[in-house]
Structure formats: C-alpha cells, structure tokens
Amino acid sequence: MISLEKIRKNEVRGAKAGPLAQKEERAAYLFLLPWLAGLLLFLVIPVVASLGLSFTDWNLLTPPKWVGLTNYQDMVSDHNFRNSIGVTLKYTVLSVPLYMVAGLALSLLLNLRLKGMNIFRTILYLPSVLSGVAVAVLWLTLLNPDLGAVNQVLRAIGIANPPRWLLSPDWAVPAVVLMGLWGVGGGAIIYLAGLQNISPHLYEAAEIDGANSIQKFFNITIPMLTPTLFFVLITSLIGAFQVFDTAYILGGSRGGRSGALLFYLLNLWNEGFRNGRFGFASALAWVLVVAAGVVIYITFKTADRWVYYETGGE
C-alpha cells in the first residue's frame, strides 16, 4: 500500500496533475478572482499607498509633496499624539483586564443549570448587538454630572460630590470603561462556549480526589479555558486600540474636556479630515500598526507559557 507520505513526495517531484484537476484549479481561481481583485484594490493597494503617503505632506488639494521622515519626527513633539497614546493606553490597561474578569465571572453564572437561563443569556448579550453610537448617546445622558441618573443615585446613597465623569479629565476614561461594562455579555458568551467544552470527567475526577470549588476553578477551569482567554485577550487589545465612535460621540471631535477622550484613532481622524494633514495621518496609522503588531507579537510569544491546548499543538 502506498503511504500518503510517498504520494505527497511524488507530487512534490513535479508530477503533473491530471486534466480534471487542472480544470478544477482554474475554476477555483476564477471564482476567487473577484474577491482577490477586491482585496487588492480596496485593501492591499490602499495600505501600501498609505505607507507611501506617510512620507509626504498631502492636504488633498495639491499633489503630495515628499518630506521623508518629517511626519514621524514631528510626532515626537506633537502634544495631541502624546496625549492620544496616553489616553488609549490608559483605556487599554483599565478596560482589558476588567472586561476579561467581568466576562468570565458572568459566564460562570450563565453556565449554571437554572431554569430560564436562556432568557438571562439573551438579556445579557443584547447590549453588545446595539449600535455603538446609540449606546454612547444613551450613556452621555446617564453620565451627565448634574442631571444624569448615575450621579443622582450616587447622591442618594450619600456621595455629595460624585465625579463629573465625561466632563472631568480624570474620570472621563473610567467613565468610558464603565460604559463598556454594559456590553460585557458579548465576551461572556465566548467564555460560555469555552466552559461548555470542558469535559465534565475532569471535574468528576477532581471531586473524587477531594478538590473543592476554588481548586477546581483554578486547576481545571482556568487552564482549560486559556485558549479562549487568549483569544479574548487578543481581540480585546485590538478593540481597545480601535476605539473611535464612542470617543467621538462622548467627547466630540476635540476629544472631550482637555483632550481626556482623545483616543488614538480620533486624533488620527482629526489630523486627516479636520486638519487636512493626510500624510501625517497616514504616518500615525502606520505607527499604530507597528505598535499593535509589537503588542500582539509579545502576547503570542508569552502564550506558550500560559495557554494550554489539549491537543498539545497550536
């Protein structure tokens, strides 16, 4: 019997595919052609073009003018650039761990076998399917420092001077993080899928060995859930770097009081579409790509130490 390995080697040595296989290959490429053309036209070419533009001074009204690394050099002394990095990092550090922990806690509750659990799952998932703009407008009202419901509740429970939330440079980002907690149900559903994939035999074996709930959680649930945690961590980090519509609605194009909500993408948009500095905005975009790439790479590299795959591979 010929092994798969031998057949594969024969193919590698340039054995010609038959006419039918060739015809199928042609058909496959033809079907892929529209998507490939779209990918090139609307993604690859614009991305490459933006790299070129990042070395130019371009305001859309006159042809781009080559300026070399000037845009990248100007960033260092640009107040809005430094501020936007600070705001985005602050949001990332506050929101990512909080949403992961909150999502996990919620999923553990949603994993209980109780009557009507499906209704709870639906209710908790609903906020994540609502329009981000609509949610932001709603929270703009709720977080009004003088008239909003949140501060009225805080005053009712004895906090005489509650935070001014979006109007306070110190509380604006925490306010956005608080707002995002409302949509944590979306992440909880992903954790729930991961929880339900954990074999019950593991828990049975642990019970036989006398493990309590906390020991089962840290020695079975968490390790078995690490692939899901890893996925959520990566997507949360990417999401944190891409905050725009929320910041725009809550803080306006200027990024709120003293630029407290000037997220990186909002600053990028301002530089391009309000200040007419498309070259500089392109440079900002590439800095974001590189920075995000570095963060994701580091996360992947550390994954070997804490992400456990049952199959033993990736």
Add this chain to the structure above:
Amino acid sequence: MRTSTRLISVIAMIAVLLSACASTATAPAATAPAAAPTSKPVEPKTETVTLNLWIFEGEQGFLPNLIESFQKTHPNIKIEVTEIPEADYVTKIDTALAAGNPPDIGFIYEMRWLKAGKFLPIDNMIATKGIKLDEYNQGIIKNSCTLDGKLYCLGSYLGAVMLFYNKDMFDAAGLPYPSATVPMTIDEYAAVAAQLTKPNDDLAKRVYGGSAGGSNWWNDPANRFSPDGKKYDGYVNDEATIHEFEVLADMEKRGYSPSAADSTLLGDVDLLSTKQQAMMIIDNIIAIKDCEEAKINWGAAPVPVEKKGDQPWVSVWTDSSGVFAQSKHPQEALEFIYYSITDGNKLRLDYGSLPLNSRIATEGNWAGASEGRKEAMQVVNLAHGSVWTPNFWDATGPEGDAYSFIVEGTKTAKEALDEAAKLGQEQLDKGWETWYAIQ
C-alpha cells in the same frame, strides 16, 4: 508555465491596471477651469444644461423656491440639489476635489479651497453686471468671501449674532435700553444682567438677566489673535480677555444666566421668547422669529466688548455659494450666483429673512414699523473685517473647556486660559502649516 502561475499573473496585471486608473483618479486634478468665463454677457444657449449644487441641510424652505424662480427665467438651466449633512460636507467636497469631480456650485465652507484655486472669482461678473458692492454687508465681503483681493461669493441673506433684549423688562426695571450702535462693556452688561435677574427656587418662575458661556463664537477675533492671525498665546490670555471670562463665569455662578443644567431642565427652549431671560446673545434668524411669534417687545444691540473704546463687533454669515473652477458650465453657474445675490435677496423678503443687500432690505421695507428690526439693521451695519485664521474653531476650541473650569472653580481664569492658549496655539500653528502648503 503552470496554469496557476499564469492565472496569478493575470490577476496581478488586472490589479496593476486598476491601480494605475485608481492612482490617476486619486491624484488631485489640475485646477484649470473647464472654460474660463468671459467678461461679456453670453447669449442664452438652447440646449438644456444641468447644474449640480451641493449644500448642507437648513435651506429646505428657501432653496427650492429660489431654484424654481431661477428656472422660470432660465428655462435652459436645470439645477439638481444634493443635500449633505453639515458634519460631512467638508470631507465630501475634499474628496470630490481630489477626484477631480466637484459639483458646479457649492457652499464655500473652507477658505483653503479659495487658496487652492478651486473656486472662480466673481469680480468680472460683479463689474459686468454693475453690482454695487457697498450695498452688501461689508463684514461678509471682507471676512467670508474675499481672498487676496479677489471676491468669490456673496449671498442672499444675512445672519448675525447680536444682543437681543426684552424692552418691557428694561422698562419694569427702570433701565435705559442698550444702544444699537455703541456696545456695552462686559462689566456694564453683567451689571445690567444683575439688575434684571429675578431669582426663584422654582426654576420655571426664575428670570435670568442675560446669557454667559464661552465667547469665542460672538467676540471679535482681534481680541484673541495677533493682527497677522499667527499668535493666539498671549492674546486670548491677556488681561482683558481673562477679565471677560471671569465676568461671564461669575454671571453663571451668581445665577444671572442659566447654567447648562438649568437649560436642559427648562427644555432647551429660547428663554428670551418665554420671557424667562431679559437679554440674550443669539443669532437674528432664531431670535427675531421667536420674539415676534411670542409678541415680545424686543430690541437689538451689538454684543458686549471687553473694554471701553473697543470697536463694536458683529459675527455675520450668509449662504456664500460659489462656482467651482472645474465646473463644466461656469457661465450658467455664474448666472445662478448672480440671480441668488440679486433676485434671491428680494425673494428672502418673502420669508422675513434679512437680505444681504441693505438697499433691497430698505426698499423692501424689511424693518416695517418694528423698532427692533430697525435697530437690528443698525447693528448689522457695524459689521467689519477682522483678523482671519485658517482654523478658527479648532484653535479657539479649548476656550470652552477653560470657561467650564472657571465656572466649576477647578481653575482660575488665568490658569484655564493659559492652558487653552497653549493648546490653541499648537492647533493654530498646524492650521497655518497646512495653509502655506497649499500652493
């Protein structure tokens, strides 16, 4: 060559061809107009010409009538209007210009379009048609429509920010009316507001003396910028402006003007027309309509100035539409602009709007028997040219934050304005950098 390699090569070729077409389309087109307008009147053409007009929302009442009236007298010219949300308007026009495909007529929202030669000057048309520029509001001509000595637009109506006040409330308080030609100082304004305020625990019964808030939208730019428009730091945070902010913030803290929370609780209504506010700094379009509907005995005066001796200032605007240089029908487009600034002004009278042309406003008896309207006409005649900057709103944006910090007591006026000055100066520098990059 393998079939798959051949196919990939075909795909790559298509992509290169498409990218060549795309890069040609995205490169900013040359600014040469399709056909240079001549100075002589052109004989009406027989074939129908369609003009594209891009405007943002707000003219749904007037524009269709203007177009209908124009098309009756110019049966060979049809106008298609595209309404774009104001927030997207600049981006749409920028994109259309970059693609070399702007409309024929558009609102001149950004002066950089004029600098880049994207609009046609209308000086020839003005001279040929015998239009008298001194009949039009000089503030509009100098601040909104002229660049490097060339005129690019006029308009059909005049919007202006003024101080509107309730004369009956002044009579009841025994106070003289503000002058229609000499502005109060900010201290005088605050003092009058204090006397007109009637505090009450019941918000619905409270009467405010005046309005406060940040003043960048109604104050003279000359108070905020150096004469060449390049310096903001050192001007917005000078003693006079610091004092103005202190006075305005104090008005709000003392309840002489409504806070943002008060306004929200009162339903964001026009408090002047509901007789809950004695004076209000507001635009004429809203104020006159609301006051006359509410049958308020109203008057108009120029907005307060920082200190005695300052020149009166009136922020003015109009529907400053111009003809794009790349229009395929520049003659016809200019005909529409001419119609708008002449017969369009007369048509505005039918809507109660103040025409941009003061002669038409007078001959059309816009003021009628209304003393308030007569005073409003005196105020708008005070409009004059002032300092221009390429990104006024971005540069002065931090002033709003500064005002809020002062009202909340978290910063002094000097601290708040020093911070605003620094941020605004950075924005201003970027604006000038972009401006000079436009050749």
